[in-house]
Amino acid sequence: MSDNIDEFFEAALSLVKTAGNLITEYREGCKLFELKSSDIDLVTEIDKKVEETLINGLSNKFPDHKFIGEETVSDGGKCELTDDPTWVIDPVDGTMNFVHGFPHSCISVGLMINKVGVAGIVYNPILQQLFTAKKGQGAYLNGKPIHVSQMTExxxxxxxxxxxxxxxxxxxxxxxxxxxxxxxxxxxxxxxxxxxxxxxxxxxxxxxxxxxxxxxxxxxxxxxxxxxxxxxxxxxxxxxxxxxxxxxxxxxxxxxxxxxxxxxxxxxxxxxx
Missing domain, CATH: 3.40.190.80 (D-Maltodextrin-Binding Protein; domain 2)
Incomplete structure (x- = not known):
C-alpha cells in the first residue's frame, strides 16, 4: 500500500501545483464572489475551478477513489467517509483572505484510507509555501523537514x-x-x-x-x-x-x-x- 500512497501523493502534488496557478493570478484579490451560508462565508469561481481541476485529474488516474470536496458538498454533494481511498479537498482555504488579497490562503488536499489520514498537501502558492506529509515519513516545508515545538504549558x-x-x-x-x-x-x-x-x-x-x-x-x-x-x-x-x-x-x-x-x-x- 505504501507504494500506492507514493503514487497517489505524486499525482495529487502535480495537480495541486498546477491548480495553484489559478490562485496566483489573483494575488491582489478576487472581487467577484458569492455568499454561501452567511455574509462571511464566501465562494469564488476560482474555488470551483481549483476543485474541478483536482477532482477531474485524480478521477481520471484513480477512477475507484472517492471525494469529499468543499464546493461539491456545498452544491448538494454527499459528505460521506468510507474505507475507500478518499480525497478530502478544500480548493481555497481562506477564501475571505483570497478575496481581499491577504496572502494567506491555500489549497488543502488530504488522502484518507480506511478512514485514516495517510497523506496531506497544503500549498500557499502566493507565498510559495508547500507543506507535505505522508504517514510514517515525516512532514516538510518546501522539501525540508519540519517539527512541532515542545511547549507543554x-x-x-x-x-x-x-x-x-x-x-x-x-x-x-x-x-x-x-x-x-x-x-x-x-x-x-x-x-x-x-x-x-x-x-x-x-x-x-x-x-x-x-x-x-x-x-x-x-x-x-x-x-x-x-x-x-x-x-x-x-x-x-x-x-x-x-x-x-x-x-x-x-x-x-x-x-x-x-x-x-x-x-x-x-x-x-x-x-x-
Missing amino acids: LKKALITFETGTSRDEERYKAMLENFQLIVNKGHGVRSLGSAALNMCMVALGGADAYFEFGIHAWDIAAGAVIVREAGGVCIDPAGGPLDVLSRRVLAAGTTELAQELAQTLVQFYPERD
Whole structure:
C-alpha cells in the first residue's frame, strides 16, 4: 500500500501545483464572489475551478477513489467517509483572505484510507509555501523537514484560532469566551484566516496549538496528517480522539499542552458534517 500512497501523493502534488496557478493570478484579490451560508462565508469561481481541476485529474488516474470536496458538498454533494481511498479537498482555504488579497490562503488536499489520514498537501502558492506529509515519513516545508515545538504549558504558548464563517450566536459566544481565556492564560493569540495554514504553523513550530469549532473535514484532513508527522497531536477539543467529521479540532505540539487546552476551553458542538 505504501507504494500506492507514493503514487497517489505524486499525482495529487502535480495537480495541486498546477491548480495553484489559478490562485496566483489573483494575488491582489478576487472581487467577484458569492455568499454561501452567511455574509462571511464566501465562494469564488476560482474555488470551483481549483476543485474541478483536482477532482477531474485524480478521477481520471484513480477512477475507484472517492471525494469529499468543499464546493461539491456545498452544491448538494454527499459528505460521506468510507474505507475507500478518499480525497478530502478544500480548493481555497481562506477564501475571505483570497478575496481581499491577504496572502494567506491555500489549497488543502488530504488522502484518507480506511478512514485514516495517510497523506496531506497544503500549498500557499502566493507565498510559495508547500507543506507535505505522508504517514510514517515525516512532514516538510518546501522539501525540508519540519517539527512541532515542545511547549507543554499554556501560559507560555502561542495559540492560533479563528472567528469562523458562521454567525451562529451560540458558537460566537463560545468563541469570544475562549478568546478571552486564551488572552488571559496564554502567551499570545494569532489568526491567519485559514484552518489548514494554522495547523501548518503548529507543524512548523511557529505556533504551539490551534483549535476551532465549526470547521469542516476539508479544512483539517491534510493539516492533521502534517501536524502528526511533524511530531504533534490532533485531538477533539474536549480531549478525546479526533473525528474529522465532527467539525471540531485541537492541534498541538505536545500532548500535555493539548490536554491543558482541552480542560480550559469552553466547548461548542456544531452539527456534524
